[in-house]
Amino acid sequence: MSSIPALLRDRIKATPDAEAYRHPAGTGWESLTWAQVGERVRPLALGLAELGASAEARVSILCSTRLEWVLTDLAVLSTGAATTTIYPSNTAAECAYVINDSGSTLVIAENDDQVAKLASVRKDLPGVRHVVVIDGTASEDGWVVPIDQVRAEGDYDAMIDVIKPEDLATLIYTSGTTGRPKGVELTHDNWLYAADAVRKIDLIGPDDLHFLWLPLSHSFGKLLEVVMIDIGVPTAIDGRLDKIAENLGELRPTFMAAAPRIFEKIHNTVAATVIREGGAKLRIFNWAKRTGIRVSRARQRGAALPLTTRLEYALADRLVFAKLRGRFGGRIRYFISGAAPLSQDVAEFFDGAGLTILEGYGLTESSAGSFLTRPDSVRLGTVGPPLPGTEVRIAEDGEILIGGRGIMRGYHGLAEETAETLEDGWLHTGDIGELDEAGRLRITDRKKELIKTSGGKYVAPTYLEGRIKAACPYLSHVFVHGDKRNFCTALVTLDMEVVRPWAAAEGLPDDPEKLREHPRMREEVGRAVKQVNEGLASYETIKEFAILANDFTVETGELTPSLKIKRKVVEEHYGQTLDAFYTNANVV
Known part of the structure; x- marks a missing residue:
């Protein structure tokens, strides 16, 4: 197989009348067969080609998870261009950075709100010829074009026949918990390998129904898109987070992927x-x-x-x-x-x-999928063995190194960073881990996020954060702090959707600012912290904690779009609170 569009073409030929996608329509759901997907993608691809999409060009998609994201992505790839993904939650400045750094000449925007975001920085986007809007209106000067006007006729097959496996397919900018985003270059072959590897472990089949809500701007969502085409699994798509529970009950899917x-x-x-x-x-x-x-x-x-x-x-x-x-x-x-x-x-x-939750592991730099727990050999706390064709080594310092066809081509325009990350032909993940007797990988923490106390002891913060959240149902996020300090502390945020009914039943205030200092609320959190502390070495235990009035969010910059904590940002935002733990401490 040479490319993702060629994979789609083969899928259409093999099962033209089988259900491909299901999407919200009115008060219900509508389905598209694989043949109908082809009928939507083909004229759009040829229309995008007329607007300038071509081999190794970049086209940015600024859109939430919905059917049109997949269709436009497949159309972009069919022109030989590469899709650059942008999270719809990104600010105008963040969008401009990705568009300019990638060299995108076209942008596909979801609606007029996203177009307005781009228009506000239009002077900073000199390379963008057109913005194609999915749900919106044309601009008078022709810069914004409605997607239903982007259609053409031509030799679609000839266009995709020249795409090679090593050609660039996707530029995904790592959200990262630190530093400026880097564009990860992933080829058609990277994605084809990952999809083939998932098919070989015989995890899913055409009789399954996949529910997809994950951000398609993230490598995990993109991997699922390609896997479902390869295997021919129907996918119900709806990225609205507030609809997940309702959709699960209505759709009755057989599997779903999600962030923890x-x-x-x-x-x-x-x-x-x-x-x-x-x-x-x-x-x-x-x-x-x-x-x-x-x-x-x-x-x-x-x-x-x-x-x-x-x-x-x-x-x-x-x-x-x-x-x-x-x-x-x-x-x-x-x-x-x-x-x-x-x-x-x-x-x-x-x-x-x-x-059962099958935990997987991979980086954007490894096409998202490198390890996955198998249903017949579940060992909780591990992310399973490597997918077929993925190689793994554990370096002397415990860092996980990955090799194989899924590894990125490099970071866009960053030769030095590429050489450092792909040293000796191995992807240096930055994660610390170990392999068990069955070859299953256990990840202990991020290499750069391990806390080293002033006493020289190493602490894995994400492990403690997960334990505390599981011990107290009212918490949304936990942030463990203690690097270069003489003991560990924690900031916790409340999940008000969960807390509110309990607080009302207990006669507690509904206001987070008042609730966070209430003795009853602190008692609940303190009980969870004590429970977790009982199984830890003294240097790992949480000595002090504070309940914050506001949750960590993507919008405030404390979370990545994949809902991981940006540790440096949290430390900056709540530096005074953290410093007070140690200034006022009586802990030895």
Whole structure:
């Protein structure tokens, strides 16, 4: 296979009448077959070519996750141009940086709001010939063109036949938790390898239904797009976060990928609900949870379950777990988690409930998919063995090194950074990890994010953050601090959607500013911190914490678009709070 458009063409020939995509329409959903996808992509690709899209040119897409994102991406690729992805949450200045650094000559924008964002920095976009708008109006000077006017006829097959595997397909700018974004150059062959590797492990098939809400501007979402074309799996697409729960119940998909934050929120919502109800429901839930975790751990060890445990689990399933699975439509075979570490506590809860989360690992620089847990060899806390064709080494300092066809061509226009990251032909991930006896990878932390206390001890902050969030259902984010300090502290934010019903039942204030200092709220967080501390070495324990009035968000710059904490930004924003822990400390 030479390119993604050639892959699509083969899929259309193989299963023209099979469902390809399902998308919201009015109050329901509409479907497109693979043949209909081809009918939408072909004239659009030829129209984009007339506007200047051509071999190795770049076309930026500034759009949320929806059917049109996929169709325009496939059309761009069919011209031989490369798609540059931009998060719709980016500011005008951030959009201008990506567009200019990539050298994009066309931009596809979702709506008039996104066009207005671009128009505000138009003077800084001298290379952009046209903005193609999906839901919007044309400009008088012709700079903005509605997408339904971008259609042409011509030799579509001849256009895609000249695309080579080594040609640039995608420029994805790493959001990064530190530093300026870098454009990761990924070729058609990078994506084709990753899709082929997923197909070889026989995880999904045409009878599945995939629900996609992940940002397609992120490499994880882009990988899923190509995988589904390769295997021919129908995908229901809707990127609205507030619709995830409703869509799961309505669509009844068989699998869904998500960032850990989604699974944490589901876990915390369920836990907070039963805590609020209390009484027999809470006792039954806690018993079922303990039973599920016991079964999960036995299953991971390959141990046989005693008859009494099997009977207990069957009862727990009927009383609790079956109802939980019903919330997701009742057909989920498994979830897939990626983009950030998944708390083992949360993973055990889901696995015990019969909703196994297969954790994966990869970087944008490795086409998103390098490791993935296999359903028949789940070991929670690991991200599974490498995908077929991916090579792995652990450096002397514990850094994970990856090799294979999925590795990027390089960073756009950054030869020095490329050489440093791809030293000796291996991708230096910046993550620390180890391989177990079965070749499964366990990631301990980010190399650059490990905390080194003033006493010389190393602490893995993301591990502690995940444990604390799992121990207290009312928390949205946890930030552990302590680098070059003599002890560790934490900032926590509240998930007000989860907290509000509990606070009302307890007679507590609804205002986050008042709630965060309330003794009852601090007691709940303190209990979780104490629970986690009990299993830690003294130098790892959280000695002090503060509850913040505001959550970390992408808009305020404290989170990346994939919902990872930008540690330096948080330290800058809350420096006085963090410093006060140590100025006022009585801790030795």
